[in-house]
Amino acid sequence: MNVIELLGMERSFGDHKVLRGIDFSIAEGSITGLLGVNGTGKTTLINCVMGLLKADAGTCSVYGEDAWQASVAVRQRIGFVPQVFDGFEWMTVRQILDYTGAFYESWDPAFVNELVALFDLPDESKVVSLSVGMKQRVSIVLALGHRPRLLVLDEPVAALDPxxxxxxxxxxxxxxxxxxxxILFxxxxTSDIERVAARVAILKDGEVKLHSDLEDLKQSYCRVHLHSHNGVERYLEGLTGCVRKEIRQHSARLTVQGLDPAxxxxxxxxxxxxxxxxxxNLDEIFVELNS
Amino acid sequence: MTDKADISFHISTTSGIPIFRQLVDQVTRLVACQQLKEGDLMPSVNEVSRQLAVNPMTISRAYNLLTEQGVLERQRGIGMRVAANAAKSLAERLRMIDPKIDELLTQAEQLGIDRQTVIEYLKSRENAR
Structure with missing residues (x-):
């Protein structure tokens, strides 16, 4: 069963249609990296999945339920790290952990203590005094404490040091x-995605343009450089899968998907x-697909 | 009883070569030159995943491909072992460096270096080492 199922999902803000027909699903046990240039709607997509925003049209379901109206049982299965963590500034780290834990049946205090140690969190410090990176660590622990089946993370590592x-x-x-x-993040x-994710989805122009196995994706794209004193045009005949070409008189730079060995x-x-x-690599493929 | 192979895999996440390919190449080379011997037990998928901080699916994919190629074999309840006859003959090992040689010859040609000069240069390098 697919954990997340999006079908023709749309969402606008005023006149601006950010998501224009998202078709995307995520299978149980998979790790998927979501990529897209700034402003393509990654956060909007994630917020719809989390039931924080209502889709204008189409299907947006999580564990078989409409995300906007998901039951408490489904919500208890999900952990979420938002892009920006704020609020609760007056609490200490320990207090916010205890407070959040009270909402979850499956909250695991022993595991939370392990995470606090792993991320070096200052238990007794007030949230207001923490750096952005430290706040992000707190946010991660809050999302993991109830041992969710599904983890959704919106740029979880942006503020973390290596x-x-x-x-x-x-x-x-x-x-x-x-x-x-x-896991969806x-x-x-991109180097983090290369390590962790088995699948990668690329969001562009309000649609998921590409959703594929990462290693297959890397295997299928390459760049071809041609040089010839006699001009390169005539050598391009019979070339298939060319997604981008820059041709000069004596040279050509081609991005090719599925290069024909013959x-x-x-x-x-x-x-x-x-x-x-x-x-x-993924970074270069991402740039190619967005230029 | 053979030992568990002690392998330190290395990968580059910025390379355009898929990670599973990088692993397949490393194992293939180690087996070809008998650094890994017939019957050696490979580290488990989870062990390699932990060592490299890489998705376990990627490691499985490398191991599956190596099994298909006859380099490794899966032994039920034990794990992956280096297959019998996986070590390569000299001719087979030479074929493994064919692409590099092609590349070398092409480049030499483009630089206007004739083949005999390349051969002599290789010999002089051997003496220097």
Whole structure:
């Protein structure tokens, strides 16, 4: 069963249609990274899934229930790290943990204490005195304390230092390995996605343009550089899957999805043209798809 | 009884080469040169996932591919072992460096270096080492 199921989901703010028909689903036990340039609606999508915003049209369901009207039972299964953590400034870290714990049947105080130690949280400090990074750590512990089946994280690592990020990534993987938890997170840091996520979704122009296995995606995209004194145009015949090309008189720079090995071999065997094929990482693929 | 293989995998998350491919290449090389021997027990998927902080699905994928290629074999209840006859003959190992040689020859050609000069240069390098 799919944990999250979005079908033709739309959402506008005033005249601005941010989400224009989202088709996207997430299977139990998967880790998915959500990517998109600033302002593409990642947070809007996540807030709809969390039932914090109501979709204008289409389906937005979580564990088979409409996200906007999800039951308490379903909400208890979800952990959420919002992009910005605020409020509760007058409480100490310990107080906010205890306060949040009271809302959840499955709150696990022993596990929470482990997390407090792992993230080096100052128990007795007031939230107001914490740095942005520390607040983010508190927010993560709050989201994990009830051992949710589904974790939704909106740029959870943006404010974390590399050490905190690594600890957090290891924690996510541990939870996925041992308890088959489902994880959806948005981020700008693609190297984290490369490590953690098995699947990646790219949001563009209000739609999920691409939702694929990350390793398949990386395998399928490459950049081809051609050089020839006789001009490169004629060598482009028979090339398929070209998503972007910059052609100059004696050279070409092509981004290709699913490079045809026969075409490549033909050019490699040809003495008049030089061909170089470069593998692209997620960062580069992301830039290509957005330019 | 053979030992558990002591492997330190390394990956690059900024490389364009998928992580499972990087792992497959590392194991294949270690087996080809017999740093990993027939019957050696591989670290489990979870162990490698923990060591590298990488999604376990990615590690499984590498192990599955290595099994398909006959480099590893799955032994029920025990784990993954280096398969019998997985070590490569000299001819097979030479074939593994074919792509690198092609690359070298192409580049030499583009730089106007003839093949004989490349061969002599390789020999001089050998003496220097």
């Amino acid at each position: 050490v905190g990020r690594r600890a957090f990534i290891e924690l996510l993987l541990e939870m996925n390995r041992n308890e088959n938890r489902t 948005s981020t700008h840091i 075409w490549r071999r033909g050019l490699e065997d040809s003495p008049d043209v030089q061909i170089d094929v470069e593998d692209l």
